Amino acid sequence: MRKLQVQGVHHITLTGADRQTSIDFWEGVLGMPFVFDQPNLDNPDEGHLYFDPGDGRLITIFTNETRKADRRRTPTDPGCVHHLAFNVSRATFLQVEARLEARGIGHSGPKDRGFMDSIYFKDPLGLLIELACYKFEPPMGCTHADVMIEAHRRRVAAGDHHIQEVHLADAIEHLVEMRQQSLSSDRLPKNPYV
Structure with a gap:
């Protein structure tokens, strides 16, 4: 198979x-x-x-x-689409509330999802739409999914409930270390101010 x-x-x-x-x-x-x-x-x-x-x-x-158009919420039974999420820039995300309100479109208000910020509203046919903005940029040569899986591993190891910024930052540092070579034999954190 x-x-x-x-x-x-x-x-x-x-x-x-x-x-x-x-x-x-x-x-x-x-x-x-x-x-x-x-x-x-x-x-x-x-x-x-x-x-x-x-x-x-x-x-x-x-x-x-x-x-x-029927604005009632679309079904959320098993097998139905719950929502569609679209990526927006941080600059756009910061304008979403005001721009939806200017059109008279109700929304959830911003939601902090740990690794991203989201806002939800319905399309004219009742389908839930999410506009999402990642809190991080993946390192060169990596994807958002690469960062997410490494951040997940770190969250689980720490026993934390959900992904937080510290998991993302540590995941990015790890991915850079794994993907980018260095002439240094010791890449541990240093304090040059002592």
């Missing part, structure tokens, strides 16, 4: 309401460029809109002019 190794998210497709609601939210609120438009090839009564969330991957929406 062999795995079917994936290499990232190709796209996520959501069932939307009418075309304009989708464009107004995904591009008009979240700033995702509307990059492709064609019929749903499996259902001629639907459109298929494509948006770039900022990393070249795609969020696609099936639209139908007979469907209307």
Whole structure:
């Protein structure tokens, strides 16, 4: 038996309401460029809109002019999507509350998740959206996942409840030490001020 190794998210497709609601939210609120438009090839009564969330991957929406937006929370039963999270810069994150409030969009307020900050709100169809901002930048040549797994190991070893900034900082230091060579034979911390 062999795995079917994936290499990232190709796209996520959501069932939307009418075309304009989708464009107004995904591009008009979240700033995702509307990059492709064609019929749903499996259902001629639907459109298929494509948006770039900022990393070249795609969020696609099936639209139908007979469907209307329903703002009630989407189901959270087993097998349902709980929420979608999108990365934003620190500069943008610091503006999210005010910008949502300027549009009259309710939100959770900022949430400290230890390794990131988040804010939640619903799209016009009741899907929970999270805007997240990492508290760290991974070292050159590493990914956020590399830092997360090392920070997790350090959190577990310390017996801490959840990842905190100290775990992230120590994980980054460890990854730099492992990935970047040095001419020094002793890379332990030093105090040059004594």
